[in-house]
Amino acid sequence: VPGPDGWRHQRYWICSFSNNQHKVKEELGSTWRQSSFNLALLSPLRRGSCLVVDEAALPLTRSWCLFEVAETVELEKRSQAGHQGLV
DSSP, X not given: OOSTTGGGGOOOOOHXXXXXXXXXXXXXXXXXXXXXXXXXXXXXXXXXXXXXXXXXXXXGXXXXXXXXXXXXXXXXXXXXXXXXXXX
């Protein structure tokens, strides 16, 4: 969002904070398409994905992180308006 106050209009969905980590099974839904991960990726308000990687690249050993990266690449291929891909 342009302008000096543009940062005030930015929103981030952080899956580890957005899912109840004590009830992950219930949070996932009955299929991957119903999972909160997938629904967040498909949100029309979404502009890109951010992957934070440590020195050991541990997120790349987690299936849901790989899923999110793969889906981000697919969304970028489909060139959805305003989508910035992996940022």
